Amino acid sequence: MRTDKKFDINYDMATGCCGKVGGLHMLNGKTILVTGGTGSFGNAFTQYVLDHYDVKKIIIYSRDEYKQFIMSNKFKKYGDKLRFFIGDVRDRERLYRAFDGVDYVVHAAALKQVPACEYNPMEAVKTNINGAMNIVDAALDCGVKRVVALS
Numbered sequence: 001m002r003t004d005k006k007f008d009i010n011y012d013m014a015t016g017c018c019g020k021v022g023g024l025h026m027l028n029g030k031t032i033l034v035t036g037g038t039g040s041f042g043n044a045f046t047q048y049v050l051d052h053y054d055v056k057k058i059i060i061y062s063r064d065e066y067k068q069f070i071m072s073n074k075f076k077k078y079g080d081k082l083r084f085f086i087g088d089v090r091d092r093e094r095l096y097r098a099f100d101g102v103d104y105v106v107h108a109a110a111l112k113q114v115p116a117c118e119y120n121p122m123e124a125v126k127t128n129i130n131g132a133m134n135i136v137d138a139a140l141d142c143g144v145k146r147v148v149a150l151s
Helices: 040-052 065-074 076-081 092-098 114-119 121-142
Strands: 002-004 009-012 017-019 031-035 057-062 082-086 104-107 146-149
Touching (some): 040 057, 065 082, 114 121, 121 146
Parallel strands (some): 031 104, 104 146
Antiparallel strands (some): 002 009
């Protein structure tokens, strides 16, 4: 078990689990933004965080308004802790607006289907490369504490 006092977390190297340090959970009272938040990972992550932590707010950032509508109905009982932000990781200005007051970003937005990326390579570059660079720039400039990027 390794304790990282700087970030107030406990990380069990054997199980890969984060736990309590000093009776506080690392996400309690924090604002988390999830890019691509309406996808399968975003839904599962949101459910897990809402079940295990007392977060201040989770911001679901995605360009799919219909999936946001479905997700807002699914998590209706958590309405006061969830916000839905329509946006695309390609849009730097929108990211800066969304990142205001955010503690942690989970970056799950990407084009993931290889055949679609092969057929539309420049779209894949714009989303997966330029979008990731926009996430890093916005996080640095807006004072985000941590970014977790999925591949």
